[in-house]
Amino acid sequence: MGFYIAGAGGLGRETLDVAIACGTAVEAFLDDARAGQTVRGMPVLAPERAPAVASYVIGIADPPARRRLAALLDGRGLRPTTLIHPRAVIAPETTLRLGCLVMANAHVSSSVSIGFHAQVQYNATIGHDALLGDRATVYPGANISGSVTLEEDVTVGSNAVVLQGRTIGRGSFVGAGAVVTRDVPAGTVVVGSPARPLVR
Known part of the structure; x- marks a missing residue:
């Protein structure tokens, strides 16, 4: 279970700000390029490591990247939020x-x-x-x-x-x-x- 933000760049960090303002607990960022790092005190995982029962939002501005990530995460059973x-x-x-x-x-x-x-x-x-x-x-x-x-x-x-x-x-x-x-x-x-x- 849990809530994840796909993308750990600038917009991903701004998305974390939105989650904090909403009182939504974030488990980790999902980002292949930064997997294994820590961003804003949060762990960064490869998208494939997110549990299938989790929910997510994509904090990336590029539409084709959002299309690819949504297909990957939805295919693994995660739920967009x-x-x-x-x-x-x-x-x-x-x-x-x-x-x-x-x-x-x-x-x-x-x-x-x-x-x-x-x-x-x-x-x-x-x-x-x-x-x-x-x-x-x-x-x-x-x-x-x-x-x-x-x-x-x-x-x-x-x-x-x-x-x-x-x-x-x-x-x-x-x-x-x-x-x-x-x-x-x-x-x-x-x-x-x-x-x-x-x-x-």
Whole structure:
């Protein structure tokens, strides 16, 4: 039994802060790269060492990494758990699927749907009727307006703004401080104000 945080990097440590604020006891971090170490006074185990009856949340920002870890841990019989900081606001008629992480001072408005293993990081805001797909990630200070759709594996960077009714296609990345005024196709990186595809 017990509760584990997958990922012992920066976001994993911030996830531990959320767990502490919630009064949730954490047994250990799960992280292949740091297995055998101690982080914030907590042991770090390889993910394969977590007991099958345990629960977990993933403290890693990268959506593909979250997909891989969730598949591994679910396959071993662990149960994803949603973790919501007590200083976050979750309005009525909003649903969060298992494995979500909502950090301090996030504000999630009414009638929002948030998918499996999605993250709303600190000081981010989600407007009414928004839809966040599985593993969508909203970085600190970002603002998602009402009726926005973030498809699976989308990342919205710090202090970015996505205007009302826009759709961000699967796997896209909205750069820090960008202002999205039109839909973004799948797999696109956009930057600037107004946001435009990044030319490499």
